[in-house]
Amino acid sequence: MIREYTTTVEISGPLMLVGSVEGVSYEELVEIELPNGEIRHGKVLEIDSSMALVQLFEGSSGTDISRSKVRFLGKQVELGVSVEMLGRVFDGQGRPRAPFDTAPPIVPEKMVNINGAPINPYARDYPAEFIQTGFSSIDGINTLVRGQKLPIFSGSGLPHSIVAAQIARQARVRGSEENFAVVFAAMGITFEEADYFIRDFRSTGAMDRAVVFMNLADDPAIERISTPRMALTAAEYLAYEKDMHILVIMTDMTNYCDALREIAAARKEVPGRRGYPGYLYTDLASIYERAGRIKGRKGSITQIPILTMPEDDKTHPIPDLTGYITEGQLILSRELHKKDIYPPMDVMESLSRLKDKGIGEGKTRGDHADLFNQLMAAYSAGKDSRELAVILGAAALSPLDQKYLKFAEEYEKRYISQGNHENRNIEETLDLGWELLKLLPREEMKRIDPKRLEQYWPANGSKKTEGS
């Protein structure tokens, strides 16, 4: 039963208040027919016995109070899914997106509510399969595993898109040629950025294994709220019903949060920090927590959300709340970027919480954990020496500090930095780590198990590194 009303009483921002409604349910999908015949969509945000508050996905311009017809469709926002989605580009509401995609709409296998349902923690399987991204700074230090959600915290002007595209291109689980696909959700990014991704996907053949949902900067802002949910619904279908391993890249989460703030402001809600609604954490969690693996199902969803930190401020509510939900973060550093280091990965502040389960014997290599700890400690000491050198001058440093200083320089130049098309395997990354550590005296290797140290760096034959 479709119920049509012309009883709109108020339009304000992206919200429309419709009076004398009956039998309308919370979160129901709404269709609005403008006087000129144009159809807009929305959903019910709040409902009481006579009034329904409707959020318009495409904005309210051109709507009017007396002639716009409001139809309640008796269902929630849904996405039609099918394997035909692979290779296609959709808009924020799941329709083919011109000019990237001019083919007719897909024939859905079924319709799925885009809000999804929380995965029962009891049904989850712990992410433990190492994903090789080909970046030493990720694989060696902040290892990504299947089913993880690991965001990239970036800033305006930093090469996060290039990093993300390279990850999408190179990411593989070693020793398996399993079904792999990328789901890409663009929220409020520019045409150029979107075009970069699409062209990169097309030129490397990745497009055939990709589903793209695109809401560009000039598309309706409110549509951004459903874009990531559409993308994740597609990802869940492909992962859990079609046994595929899905990498979901979502960019830019900051635009998503701003859209959320716009609605909260229009509803005159009590604002939380920086005007974002108090439920921002819960809302973001409903997106990020859709990553994971499920016991007894083959597929998996790994998420790499990208967000630009306003003023590079990590304590801004968006990166802050994201960091509390995701399993770590990869932070891009402006300082390294200025030094022309690509990827400008701030390995100190970056973190992958799930790496411990994804590394070691049988996954990467037995020495990985110790090596990682030692590299981090050494780089940290090296950075301290660098600070000291600024104050005292490099010549005044103790011999040990000078060695650390040298280590830090080499580490950034050779370990972190790599080419845009350079795909290092994990052995190369680990061996490079050992090579760099040998710039330091052997007795400084305190984080490495003695047996392990003996295996990769035998005590005899390196006696000359004494004298700190």
Added chain:
Amino acid sequence: MIKGTIDKIAGPLVVADGMKDARMYDLVYVSDYALIGEIIELKGARASIQVYEETGGLKPGDPVTATGEPLSVELGPGLLTAIYDGIQRSLDKIREEAGDWITRGITIRGLDHEKEWNFKPVATESMEVSGGEILGEVPETEVIVHKVMVPPGVKGEITWVVDEGMYNIDTVIAKVKETSGETRELCMYHNWPVRKPRPVAEKIAPEEPLLTGQRVIDAFFPLGKGGTACVPGPFGSGKTVIQHQLAKWADAEIVVYIGCGERGNEMTDVLQEFPELEDPKSGKPLILRTVLVANTSNMPVAAREASVYTGITIGEYFRDMGYSVALMADSTSRWAEAMREMSGRLEEMPGEEGYPAYLGTRIAEFYERAGNVKCIGGDRNGALTVVGAVSPAGGDLSDPVVQATLRVVKVFWSLDAKLAYSRHFPAIGWLDSYSLYTENLKEYYNRELGDEWVLMMKEAMALLQREANLQEIARLVGAESLSSEDQLILYTARSLREDFLHQNAFHDIDTYTSITKQKIMMEVIMHTNGEMEKALHAGVSPRELFTLPLREEINRMRYIHEDDISDISAIKEHVTMQINGLIEKEQTA
């Protein structure tokens, strides 16, 4: 039963009409899906209800039924090893019923009512009993004997007790003739409203430390059994790892772990790891003493608010049996945010940062449920220790939740982002953290470890504090230009940091250090400090001293197995030998 109808829906808040006789905090069923909710505001016949499940698809006019009972949990055999959501629905049962995703309107009772337990009566007929008295025992898991108690509030004479045997929890196992003359039939479980603290006979100040095997905690900032602690820190500073370490190694008999609005994968980690990890004391899997409450961040927000109460009520119940219970809540900030969200939807006047004005009161009430107590109904003591993680916005400790928590807790483990970045874990900053239990616990430590322990810790702490001051100077003039005494302070403080405070949670041996081993490790470091001081007086140059190979040996102490503790003591002699070698060389030169 009071029946009303939905009038308004806004997210997890539903307003119902026709609820005139309903009471505050009554449990209600909303719509034909029978979604569970709780009344949080009454205005005339209108009741505001926080709904513990998704409200999408509800309509005005849908029915609402109030049960007349407050939100309660079932307490009885079967709690241990369970994993519950925020309102005590067993997640494994939900999975059996609904599949891999949590759908709506699932009603599952907290305990298994079919399973039979071996009940062995302790109480006898014609015994005068009151609330808390032990009626009988059930071996719930291999390590824990569940004590079936008279529910608080019941008082009278036992007229009948069942014989030992296998019964399910619905079977009547005793009858009590109450003073009013009425006969109460008791079974192995009873219900208890989650928002009401369970009664105790008397509260006592904590006297024993909750040993955790974590060196920085046990040695410097100990937590008393029955005490409260909070761990605030920005993300990535290792709050969750600390909480997990405590849940694994704390010497409590029962552990209640509340995952409140946190990551799903973290709960999975606990679920997969605990059945495999062994308790260092009993040698049995840790899961046998654990109750998990998991309300992950994507599960309904209102149930998150309830989850901390569900968890602490279960904790109190085991405390009443006379056990030492440790409760970890990760993270209380999510609980506070859930409160804020509901408060916002109720259009209450906000306090600081949008949090409701009653935030501080709620937090204080929650932590006050911890304690070292004399239990009701018999001569036994129990303890409930509460450790809450706080996730302040932007890592800023002026956050209202942190401040409200610090006003009530006695131990503060301050997580330092700088330590975390240099991968010094646990990242508990030694300069800002504190424990107000050190005085209470002094007697225990003097008895167990000898008088020198407390003195040694004070000395070590003083060194660390002087290091912080010296470092600033060293940064300006270079460490080499400091006096040799000051250089030694820097040396020893570094050794304290790297060889004692730093602890690798993922190393088989280093993950847990007994207090005896901690003492010996500390002795080695302080002994080295003393010997070096002597050497400096004798004219040995700091550079020679600090490059002695003993450094490496001291660094390896942590990896020495608990059974080979004598190997650590032996290091002391090696140290003396090496340093004396230098002194002799200096004197002969």
